Amino acid sequence: MIAEVGQFALVLAFTLAIAQASLPLYGAAVGDGRLMAFARSSALGQLLFIAVAFVALTAAFVVSDFSVKLVAEHSHSAKPLMYKLSGVWGNHEGSMLLWVLILAVFGGAVAAFARNLPDTLVARVLSVQGMIGVGFLAFILFTSNPFLRLDPSPVNGNGLNPLLQDPGLATHPPFLYLGYVGFSMAFSFAVAALIEGRVDPAWARWVRLWAYYELGWGGWWFWDPVENASLMPWLAGTALLHSAIVVEKRDALKRWTILLAILTFTLSLIGTFLVRSGVISSVHSFATDPTRGVFILGLLVATTGGALTLYAIRAPQMKLGNLFAFASRETSLILNNVFLVVTCGAIFIGTFLPLFVQVTNGDQMSVGAPVYNFFFVPLAIVLMVFMAIGPMLSWKRGNIAAALFRLKLAAAVGLGVAAGTLLLQAGWAAIAFGVAAWLLAGSLWVVVERMNLSGGLGAAWSRAAGLPRSAWGMVVAHAGVAIVAIGIASMTVWTAETVTLLKQGETASVAGYDVRLLSVRDEQGPNYAAKVGRFAVSVSGAQIDEMIAEKRTYPNPGSETTEAALRVRPLDVLYVTLGQGHADGTWTVRMYHHPLVVWIWGGAVIMVLGGLLSLSDRRLRIGAPRRAAPVAAPAE
Amino acid sequence: MMTMSRWLSLVPLFLLLALAVYFAIGLATDSRTVQSVLIDKPLPAFDLPKFGAAGETMSSEEFKGRVSLLNIFASWCITCRVEHPVLVKLTEQKRVAIYGLAWKDKPDELKAWLDELGNPYLAIADDAKGRTAIDLGVTGAPETYVIDKKGRIRFKQVGAIDDYVWRTTIEPLVRHLEAEE
Numbered sequence: 001m002i003a004e005v006g007q008f009a010l011v012l013a014f015t016l017a018i019a020q021a022s023l024p025l026y027g028a029a030v031g032d033g034r035l036m037a038f039a040r041s042s043a044l045g046q047l048l049f050i051a052v053a054f055v056a057l058t059a060a061f062v063v064s065d066f067s068v069k070l071v072a073e074h075s076h077s078a079k080p081l082m083y084k085l086s087g088v089w090g091n092h093e094g095s096m097l098l099w100v101l102i103l104a105v106f107g108g109a110v111a112a113f114a115r116n117l118p119d120t121l122v123a124r125v126l127s128v129q130g131m132i133g134v135g136f137l138a139f140i141l142f143t144s145n146p147f148l149r150l151d152p153s154p155v156n157g158n159g160l161n162p163l164l165q166d167p168g169l170a171t172h173p174p175f176l177y178l179g180y181v182g183f184s185m186a187f188s189f190a191v192a193a194l195i196e197g198r199v200d201p202a203w204a205r206w207v208r209l210w211a212y213y214e215l216g217w218g219g220w221w222f223w224d225p226v227e228n229a230s231l232m233p234w235l236a237g238t239a240l241l242h243s244a245i246v247v248e249k250r251d252a253l254k255r256w257t258i259l260l261a262i263l264t265f266t267l268s269l270i271g272t273f274l275v276r277s278g279v280i281s282s283v284h285s286f287a288t289d290p291t292r293g294v295f296i297l298g299l300l301v302a303t304t305g306g307a308l309t310l311y312a313i314r315a316p317q318m319k320l321g322n323l324f325a326f327a328s329r330e331t332s333l334i335l336n337n338v339f340l341v342v343t344c345g346a347i348f349i350g351t352f353l354p355l356f357v358q359v360t361n362g363d364q365m366s367v368g369a370p371v372y373n374f375f376f377v378p379l380a381i382v383l384m385v386f387m388a389i390g391p392m393l394s395w396k397r398g399n400i401a402a403a404l405f406r407l408k409l410a411a412a413v414g415l416g417v418a419a420g421t422l423l424l425q426a427g428w429a430a431i432a433f434g435v436a437a438w439l440l441a442g443s444l445w446v447v448v449e450r451m452n453l454s455g456g457l458g459a460a461w462s463r464a465a466g467l468p469r470s471a472w473g474m475v476v477a478h479a480g481v482a483i484v485a486i487g488i489a490s491m492t493v494w495t496a497e498t499v500t501l502l503k504q505g506e507t508a509s510v511a512g513y514d515v516r517l518l519s520v521r522d523e524q525g526p527n528y529a530a531k532v533g534r535f536a537v538s539v540s541g542a543q544i545d546e547m548i549a550e551k552r553t554y555p556n557p558g559s560e561t562t563e564a565a566l567r568v569r570p571l572d573v574l575y576v577t578l579g580q581g582h583a584d585g586t587w588t589v590r591m592y593h594h595p596l597v598v599w600i601w602g603g604a605v606i607m608v609l610g611g612l613l614s615l616s617d618r619r620l621r622i623g624a625p626r627r628a629a630p631v632a633a634p635a636e
Numbered sequence: 637m638m639t640m641s642r643w644l645s646l647v648p649l650f651l652l653l654a655l656a657v658y659f660a661i662g663l664a665t666d667s668r669t670v671q672s673v674l675i676d677k678p679l680p681a682f683d684l685p686k687f688g689a690a691g692e693t694m695s696s697e698e699f700k701g702r703v704s705l706l707n708i709f710a711s712w713c714i715t716c717r718v719e720h721p722v723l724v725k726l727t728e729q730k731r732v733a734i735y736g737l738a739w740k741d742k743p744d745e746l747k748a749w750l751d752e753l754g755n756p757y758l759a760i761a762d763d764a765k766g767r768t769a770i771d772l773g774v775t776g777a778p779e780t781y782v783i784d785k786k787g788r789i790r791f792k793q794v795g796a797i798d799d800y801v802w803r804t805t806i807e808p809l810v811r812h813l814e815a816e817e
Contacts, residue, residue, distance in 0.1 A: 308649040
């Protein structure tokens with residue numbers, strides 16, 4: 001019964017989405033207020049129905065209703081509740097349902113809170129959202145229905161992959177999707193603007209709002225470093241954020257900004273479906289169900305192709321924006337865009353080159369980390385060099401020499417750090433640390449300069465507080481980038497690893513830490529048996545900590561996982577795993593030492609804070625869409 | 637006459653369409669041209685009844701120590717009939733060790749088939765339920781896996797081995813693997 005309720009709600013959401021995709025669009029074209037108003041109510045209705053479907057599926061997982069095929073395949077009655085819940089999206093069908101739920105949440109948010117936008121724009125934005133909804137609901141209903149029944153139903157389920165029984169992984173997909181799907185709003189705004197044929201600062205402010213929101217999730221994406229594909233929308237989104245600033249402040253770069261919004265969502269779609277669903281990595285799974293692949297490709301072509309066709313028709317009619325000199329804030333933001341898009345393009349080519357080569361001449365190849373590093377590292381370094389200079393330039397016409405002169409202290413700091421690094425480690429590390437230090441110092445200099453310390457501390461502080469929040473946001477976000485760069489560089493250069501065999505009481509060391517295996521005990525978990533290893537950690541003879549690592553064996557479906565012991569400190573992370581036990585009483589023990597790795601996450605959080613600070617700026621507030629009143633900001 | 641700007645604004649659309657064509661061809665190309673995910677991984681563990689030797693089993697351990705082929709075949713498979721004389725010739729000429737995996741076959745039909753066409757296999761694992769074939773990712777018979785001395789799959793041939801495939805692909809690989817440590 002639960003499954004049927006879910007199925008029925010999904011069908012209702014689908015029909016409502018069709019109405020939402022068409023009626024408001026027509027209403028906006030002919031100026032029918034009632035049809036336009038329908039956009040809001042249908043968006044809220046869609047949210048309701050999809051939420052009902054999602055709750056129904058969740059209920060089926062919680063009560064272990066194995067007559068639902070999806071539950072039987074992906075759950076097990078002995079599983080802890082938390083993983084029954086995460087099992088809802090731990091599979092293709094359920095994750096698609098989560099995807100449309102998040103889409104509906106965003107649509108509902110616009111419907112409920114966007115009070116100060118023109119009715120026609122809201123109607124068109126929600127209508128485009130409705131079209132995306134139609135496509136994905138159809139995909140779910142026709143190729144990936146999560147509510148299919150199984151008859152006869154099995155006594156128990158096939159369990160969840162124990163690798164997915166991890167709190168991090170259980171919460172990861174929802175956050176990732178919140179990010180991916182969020183770009184659909186920027187996309188809908190871009191398409192709506194193309195239909196309206198008008199791009200104004202109020203529009204740019206909304207796109208920027210979404211971009212900020214999106215990059216907030218950047219922190220979450222970063223902890224998926226193996227997945228290059230999830231970095232692509234993030235890079236394109238960062239470019240979008242910066243070009244939207246130019247549209248908002250200077251009324252230029254409109255076409256480019258629209259194109260970026262379309263590109264970003266396309267990359268999110270590719271990230272979600274072509275990479276996460278495993279088309280690229282294993283064509284094998286696709287051969288078993290080609291309808292899904294064809295459908296996904298069709299959706300991609302329809303969404304992006306439709307938007308780009310509209311772009312091809314409308315873009316040439318948009319008037320070009322204001323002119324600016326080469327040395328200007330505008331140019332620096334364009335440079336930012338060029339570097340981000342080129343980086344994104346390099347990752348894209350790296351991800352898809354194997355496919356292109358295979359299709360073109362049948363050869364097989366793979367692109368490894370060295371290739372990515374070859375492109376990514378130099379691009380990132382150049383980008384960071386310019387990141388400090390850009391904010392020092394003024395709009396329309398700036399002076400590079402003057403900007404560099406103002407940054408002389410930051411340059412000194414950067415060179416000093418590079419020289420210091422060179423004493424320890426040669427080459428890339430010195431450049432990376434030097435550039436990161438330059439960026440950190442250069443970003444903070446915006447504030448320090450403004451404070452003008454000569455006039456007493458109190459006055460200086462009030463001057464700093466007088467900086468617009470958007471300027472603070474910029475400073476904080478750029479400093480966050482520098483901190484991330486420092487973390488990545490030190491982890492790349494100074495990671496230490498020891499793999500050894502230990503008996504009880506024996507000691508091995510990694511990066512100055514002595515790790516002694518105290519004991520290995522057997523323990524029983526809710527649905528697994530575990531070997532629990534206790535380790536004592538000491539530095540130069542004095543014990544500083546104890547760590548516990550586990551090796552778990554899950555009888556359902558019969559696989560093993562390793563639960564590493566982590567000792568996280570601001571300056572380093574020590575990571576110990578218990579491996580195979582051997583007949584002579586020894587255990588394989590792996591130990592890793594990652595210096596400054598916390599800085600990567602910390603920097604990402606700081607970037608998010610920067611975005612939030614910018615968002616809270618009075619001039620950007622949603623309730624006050626002031627028309628193109630250029631405020632002279634020292635930095636943004 | 638279209639203006640420059642109009643042409644430029646069409647570029648993104650054309651790029652997308654080109655990309656879509658590539659994706660479509662990529663989708664249409666089935667796993668035949670895509671190497672198995674098991675390449676360079678150990679042969680999935682199995683322990684199956686040995687055909688023609690009651691009570692004995694054949695396990696994946698048996699593959700360690702020499703370069704060998706594992707041929708997935710069945711008496712019901714037409715292409716296998718075409719391939720079979722090539723395998724028989726290879727064994728006669730002692731070119732490489734060939735193991736067989738009889739996929740969802742019936743013992744009496746299998747016996748009749750081997751009696752008629754000859755038996756080139758060092759040993760045959762009887763995968764009557766087809767479970768090991770699933771572990772191997774078999775998409776159809778015949779398929780042949782080239783196994784190195786450490787028992788790892790190094791190559792997967794989908795479809796029949798004929799003289800050409802043997803000469804140009806499999807034999808060079810087998811010789812290369814034999815030279816490996």
